[in-house]
Amino acid sequence: YCIVEEYTGLHDKKGNEIYEGDILENSKYRSVVKFGPGSFYADVIGAVNRFPIAGEQQTSIVIGNVHANPELLEAEK
Numbered sequence: 001y002c003i004v005e006e007y008t009g010l011h012d013k014k015g016n017e018i019y020e021g022d023i024l025e026n027s028k029y030r031s032v033v034k035f036g037p038g039s040f041y042a043d044v045i046g047a048v049n050r051f052p053i054a055g056e057q058q059t060s061i062v063i064g065n066v067h068a069n070p071e072l073l074e075a076e077k
Helices: none
Strands: 007-011 017-019 022-025 030-036 039-044 050-052 061-065
Touching: 017 022, 017 061
Parallel strands: none
Antiparallel strands: 007 017, 022 030, 022 061, 030 039, 039 050
């Protein structure tokens, strides 16, 4: 089967395209890119914080995605 992930139109700080389901990492935390009511957001792993993705891409890098790298959802930095 095929998993379709929507492109956010944004790039991480290394220039990689960011898609829904990608796992982002910066110096403070990891987050998962999700789509909510009308916009993309970064859902912080292990917390109840959410941020608009538009600000996160400037400080974060894509380290994987939830389908190919589920172990990154549980790992501590």
